[in-house]
Amino acid sequence: MKRAVTAHEPRGEERPAVLLTGATGYIGGRLVSVLESAGVPLRCLARQPAALASRVSPTTEIVTGDLLDPASLERALTGIDVAYYLVHSMGTHGDYRDTDRVAARNFGEAARRAGVRRIVYLGGLATGNEPLSKHLSSRIETGQTLRDSGVPVVEFRASVVIGSGSLSFELIRALVERLPVMICPRWVSTLAQPIGIDDVLAYLAAALHLPDAESRTFEIGGADQASYGDVMREYARQRGLRRVMISVPLLTPRLSSLWLGLVTPVYARVGRELIDGLKNRSVVTDPAALTAFPIRPVGLRDAIGRAIRHEDRAFALTRWSDARSSGGATGSPADTRIGSKLIDRRQIHVAVDADRAFRPIAGIGGERGWYFGTWLWRIRGAVDLLMGGVGMRRGRRDPDAPAVGDTLDFWRVEAYEPGRRLRLAAEMKLPGRAWLEFEVVPGADGAVVHQTAVFEPAGLSGLLYWYGLMPVHAVIFGGMLRAIARRAQGGRA
Helix, strand or coil, rough: CCCCCCCCCCCCCCCEEEEEEECCCHHHHHHHHHHHCCCCCEEEEEECCHHHHHHCCCCCCCECCCCCCHHHHHHCCCCCCEEEECCCCCCCCCCHHHHHHHHHHHHHHHHHHHHCCCCEEEEECCCCCCCCHHHHHHHHHHHHHHCCCCEEEEECCCCCCEECCHHHHHHHHHHHHHCCCCEEHHHHHHHHHCHHHHHHHHHHHHHHCCCCEEEEEEECCCCCCHHHHHHHHHHHHCCCCCEEEEECCCCCCHHHHHHHHHHHHHHHHHHHHHHCCCCCCCCCCCCCHHHHHCCCCHHHHHHHHHHHCCCCCCHHHHCCCCCCCCCCCCCCCCEECCCCEEEEEEEEEEEEHHHHHHHHHHCCCCCHCCCCCCCHHHHHHHHHCCCCCCCCCEEECCCCCCCCCCCCCCCCEEEEEECCCEEEECCCCEEEEEEEEEEEEEEEEEEEEEEEEEECCCCCHHHHHHCCCCCHHHHHHHHHHCCCCCCHHHHHH
């Protein structure tokens, strides 16, 4: 039975006011719900509050701010007791270490001036005498920069995080899923202490109620020490995949990163940084966390099992926005992978309210068509008929108001929230499963229409289908989103 993640709040203790940074990221996005369920007075810092609004409860306050804008941090930290620092800039262009350094300095100084009594920070774990990679040295430097502010810091240093959506775990997953025979460089045998995402969240939440004291650093890991090769083998075992792993000690981390870019191109930009850090051992040498917290992390088998079982739930938790680094850069629309799903995300701003922006979405398909390249959709429907599928002949039940379960051409309505969200599941013949989702988020000067195409490939044929049609998808999905915006702003339904 899955252990509940709680904030471990002592009975009778007053709940501290909390500021959370990184709420649109992987760890922070999941910590939001943990803190909310514990009744913690929560405030989230976001550069684009509209992107976060649909992911938090009405009791959570969202404030506009940027770690590179000290004035905005002063406002965000006013009245805060504990601040979580869960951001980094590895996804940005240029030297992310400089950006991380400035962001941490700004945040620490603003926290000191605001009277914050504690900063909680999640960094990386590295042990041994090997020189640190750029990524790991930056994570450790960030913790020191926060401590230099004079505010007590509780720093957790974690090994590989096991959870669907965790970048390091998804890299491992991608390699195992795609390669029946794996050429394994030296870093595959590097020893780590993988920890499940639920246990990471439990530690972060429990830090909220540590007695006031000086700064402390805790090394956290799961119950098992394992090499990256062990993680791959256990993942393959649970997925029922037969994989051959051949050790080749001559491949350096640098060469491995180039190989990774070929095998898993969606991760090439940040994968190079992570691969370079895999030469560093990451095992717990100080058991202080087991003494200070009532948490006993699960082992590798249980952590991977949870990640596989909860893949769809993890996708639901993260589908609304990409993780945003403190530098503000994001990947290209198709430069995303969550679990076994491939994602194409796009968005456009419209100068009308959310209800008006949603009208063309509610009326899409059927006799109105798909607003752009409808003839291409019809050709796809004809091909589907020839393959024994449903084609485009089903139309839609109601021209204006879809309902969950309705058929809509070769889609079926899977979720519908009037004025806000429409998700369609494909029923055409495909080498995998597909969804198309629209969401409208209101803003101060209009609304933002988000369009997300999701594909879960079935084997190699599915991957060839997705990447082979990527140029066509770019034209169709991009044109459709622009047409929706024009209809919304022109008043056409």
